[in-house]
Amino acid sequence: MAESRSPGDRGGRGWLIAFGVLILLALVYIFPFLVQVANSFKSDEEATNAGLALWSANWTSAAYTTLFNNSDFALWTMNSLIVTVLVTLGRVFFVSLAGYALARLQFPGRAVVFVMLIGVMAVPGVVLMIPKFLVIKELGIYDSYPGMILPLLVDAAGVFIMKNFFESIPVAVEEAARIDGAGTFRTFWSIVLPMARPALMTIIILSFQGSWNELNHFIISTQSPGLTTLTRGVASLASGQLSSGNQYPIKLAAATLMTIPVAVMFFIFQRRIMNTTGGAVKD
Amino acid sequence: MPVDTTTQVRAPSSAPGRQRAGKGIHNQTGTGWLFVSPTVLILGIFLFVPVLMAAWVSVSDWSGRGSPLSSNVNFVGASNYAEMLGGRGLAARDFGTAIRNNLYYVIFVVPLQTAAALGLAFMVNKRALRGKGFFRTAFYFPSVTSSVAITVLWLFLFSASGAVNAFLSAFSITGPNWFQDPRGVFHLLMGGGTAPAALAEPGLLGISTWEWISGPSVAMCAFILMAIFTTSGTFMLLFLAALQSIGEETDEAAMVDGASAWQRFWHVTLPMLRPTMFTVITLGLIGTWQVFDQIYTGSKGGPSKTTLTPAFLSYQTAFEAQRWGRGAAIAFVLFAIIVIFTLLQRLILGNSDPTQPSRRDLRAQRTRNTAATTVPVGAVTNSTGGGSGG
Numbered sequence: 251m252a253e254s255r256s257p258g259d260r261g262g263r264g265w266l267i268a269f270g271v272l273i274l275l276a277l278v279y280i281f282p283f284l285v286q287v288a289n290s291f292k293s294d295e296e297a298t299n300a301g302l303a304l305w306s307a308n309w310t311s312a313a314y315t316t317l318f319n320n321s322d323f324a325l326w327t328m329n330s331l332i333v334t335v336l337v338t339l340g341r342v343f344f345v346s347l348a349g350y351a352l353a354r355l356q357f358p359g360r361a362v363v364f365v366m367l368i369g370v371m372a373v374p375g376v377v378l379m380i381p382k383f384l385v386i387k388e389l390g391i392y393d394s395y396p397g398m399i400l401p402l403l404v405d406a407a408g409v410f411i412m413k414n415f416f417e418s419i420p421v422a423v424e425e426a427a428r429i430d431g432a433g434t435f436r437t438f439w440s441i442v443l444p445m446a447r448p449a450l451m452t453i454i455i456l457s458f459q460g461s462w463n464e465l466n467h468f469i470i471s472t473q474s475p476g477l478t479t480l481t482r483g484v485a486s487l488a489s490g491q492l493s494s495g496n497q498y499p500i501k502l503a504a505a506t507l508m509t510i511p512v513a514v515m516f517f518i519f520q521r522r523i524m525n526t527t528g529g530a531v532k533d
Numbered sequence: 534m535p536v537d538t539t540t541q542v543r544a545p546s547s548a549p550g551r552q553r554a555g556k557g558i559h560n561q562t563g564t565g566w567l568f569v570s571p572t573v574l575i576l577g578i579f580l581f582v583p584v585l586m587a588a589w590v591s592v593s594d595w596s597g598r599g600s601p602l603s604s605n606v607n608f609v610g611a612s613n614y615a616e617m618l619g620g621r622g623l624a625a626r627d628f629g630t631a632i633r634n635n636l637y638y639v640i641f642v643v644p645l646q647t648a649a650a651l652g653l654a655f656m657v658n659k660r661a662l663r664g665k666g667f668f669r670t671a672f673y674f675p676s677v678t679s680s681v682a683i684t685v686l687w688l689f690l691f692s693a694s695g696a697v698n699a700f701l702s703a704f705s706i707t708g709p710n711w712f713q714d715p716r717g718v719f720h721l722l723m724g725g726g727t728a729p730a731a732l733a734e735p736g737l738l739g740i741s742t743w744e745w746i747s748g749p750s751v752a753m754c755a756f757i758l759m760a761i762f763t764t765s766g767t768f769m770l771l772f773l774a775a776l777q778s779i780g781e782e783t784d785e786a787a788m789v790d791g792a793s794a795w796q797r798f799w800h801v802t803l804p805m806l807r808p809t810m811f812t813v814i815t816l817g818l819i820g821t822w823q824v825f826d827q828i829y830t831g832s833k834g835g836p837s838k839t840t841l842t843p844a845f846l847s848y849q850t851a852f853e854a855q856r857w858g859r860g861a862a863i864a865f866v867l868f869a870i871i872v873i874f875t876l877l878q879r880l881i882l883g884n885s886d887p888t889q890p891s892r893r894d895l896r897a898q899r900t901r902n903t904a905a906t907t908v909p910v911g912a913v914t915n916s917t918g919g920g921s922g923g
Contacts, residue, residue: 265661268656268659269662271656272656272657272662272668275653275656275672276667276668276671276672279671279672279674279675279762279766280671280674282675282686282690282696282762283674283686285686285689285690285696286686286689289689297689298692298694299694300699301689301690301692301694301695301696301699302696302699302700344571344572344575345572347568347569347571347572348568348569348571348572348573350568351564351565351566351568351569352569355561355564355565355568356561356565357561357562357563357564357565357566358562359566360565363569363572363573366573366576367572367576370576370580373580373584373868374819374822374823374867374868374871375823376823376825376844376847376848376864376867377823377844377864377865377867377868377871378580378583378584378864379844379847379848379851379864380587380590380847380848380851380857380860380861380864381580381583381584381586381587381861381864382579382583383851383852384583384586384587384590384601385578385579385582385583385586386579387600388586388600388602389578400575400579401575401579403571403575404571404572404575404576406572406576409572434561434564435564438568459677462679463678463679463680463681465679465680465681465825465826465829465830466825466826466829466848469829469848469852470852480679480681481679481681484681484682484685484830485681485684485826485829485830487685488681488684488685488688488830488831489830489833496692498689498692501685501688501689502685502686502689504685505681505682505683505685505686506682508679508681508682509678509679509682512677512678512679513674513677513678515677516674516677517670520666520670520673
């Protein structure tokens with residue numbers, strides 16, 4: 251601890267206060283989620299009147315039962331899963347192909363592609379809502395899985411992550427493979443890609459999280475109830491469409507359930523997600 | 534492992550190897566384009582073409598029926614832009630209100646989230662801190678969850694008899710009915726009341742000076758707090774990465790020279806964090822001008838349009854009111870605003886202080902810490918993908 255060793259410092263006590271503040275802050279960040287889970291197991295009245303309490307004398311899973319019986323929650327979950335899995339698979343493949351080409355292959359127009367990708371990243375997502383809707387409509391894929399999935403299949407930021415990674419690994423191995431007569435795709439597929447597992451994990455995490463939490467693209471690309479994803483479905487719950495009353499437990503139950511997959515993902519891979527100096531891109 | 538064979542193969546035959554590489558370049562044209570073609574195609578179809586189409590729609594009278602490219606859609610010049618930017622009608626007032634709301638959102642969120650992230654990073658970075666992993670997880674977790682789920686939670690926490698007000702009442706403070714309260718906080722600080730006649734005249738963008746100085750509404754404040762809650766963790770990680778790349782040596786050297794903790798922070802660490810600060814503020818500006826998910830899920834622009842944002846207004850105008858030309862025009866103006874703000878920030882933060890590390894130093898630092906440049910990339914995905922939404 252640098253602070254306590256400094257000459258003018260009050261030593262242990264200052265540090266203790268700082269530690270206390272840190273604990274308090276951590277509580278502020280965690281507490282809302284505890285409140286969320288606790289209240290999803292309460293009755294409507296109790297949640298409305300005693301929302302701060304983490305304990306209840308009458309736990310009930312009524313909210314979860316209502317959620318599954320009175321809404322299409324299962325269907326929403328399935329749609330979110332389908333889209334998320336397909337988008338993630340597609341991104342891993344396309345993004346690493348493009349990243350490899352930009353990092354290793356010499357071809358005319360490479361610089362143009364590069365500039366285009368930077369340009370793409372500069373365009374804010376919400377500005378594209380109307381434009382994307384227009385094209386999806388024009389292509390006749392409005393209100394369909396292709397319309398939901400295709401536009402999300404490529405992610406410029408992911409291309410850069412892969413490109414950075416490929417540039418960071420030594421070229422010697424690939425040269426050897428090529429000298430041994432392997433084609434570019436063979437080299438890429440069976441030699442380079444397996445080495446890129448750390449970066450691929452980053453892509454998987456980013457695109458899983460991104461497409462699971464995606465809202466505005468699904469708002470503009472679908473309308474039928476059968477294609478509603480979790481984000482769109484839960485957003486409609488938020489404006490209260492199930493029955494009378496506040497229905498806080500049901501909404502909180504929905505929010506809790508939709509958080510579980512990303513939370514699990516996060517806790518499994520948190521070191522990779524948060525270990526910003528190591529892992530994914532270094533070495 | 535192939536490492537051995539590599540060196541064996543390479544050492545004796547480096548000259549022919551280079552020849553092959555040369556031949557490879559020739560062959561690579563086809564492969565290169567093949568490899569990037571899915572990316573180029575998808576981005577072209579779903580990004581470039583759409584932007585062009587929307588540009589056309591923004592100067593047309595397309596009503597949403599049929600194709601905007603069909604012959605019965607007319608060119609109306611800049612009228613969609615004009616009635617929004619120069620008019621006195623509802624369109625202008627709504628747009629002005631949305632800009633005001635979002636401007637306050639930006640003014641509050643960007644400095645606060647940057648400061649919070651920096652503070653958290655400093656505390657978590659302490660060498661002797663036990664349970665670093667726990668704290669990082671606690672602060673970062675809100676960034677992982679979807680904006681929809683967080684908004685649902687926020688609607689509950691900030692409801693009239695919700696957890697926040699229950700907490701406040703423990704200190705005998707009667708909390709407001711957050712999401713139903715359209716009163717501007719600056720108006721409240723000024724003691725409420727009505728507009729003095731001089732400030733009530735319609736002014737810039739169709740809304741009066743009195744409305745411009747209202748401050749964010751109480752409802753918007755709840756969204757501001759939410760933004761800080763969800764983004765400070767992400768930005769904390771960026772600062773942490775930078776702090777770790779700076780290392781302890783610099784700090785210790787300054788300590789040996791007799792610098793106090795505050796001097797070390799202000800004159801040593803902070804200047805070295807400048808590139809990261811720049812990134813964080815840029816991402817913050819881009820994200821905060823795009824508030825959409827929260828508004829769509831939570832308030833739909835209410836109460837009294839005080840949480841209306843340009844992004845949501847653009848959506849509402851096009852998809853709900855079927856005024857596609859105007860909706861597209863709002864989107865383009867919003868884009869322009871984001872570009873202008875980013876450029877302004879570059880101008881202000883970029884070269885204001887000659888004692889700052891030169892561009893070469895910054896580049897050196899960036900290459901030294903590859904991760905630091907990659908993480909913002911991830912954060913960009915998040916903010917443009919509507920994840921945390923600022």
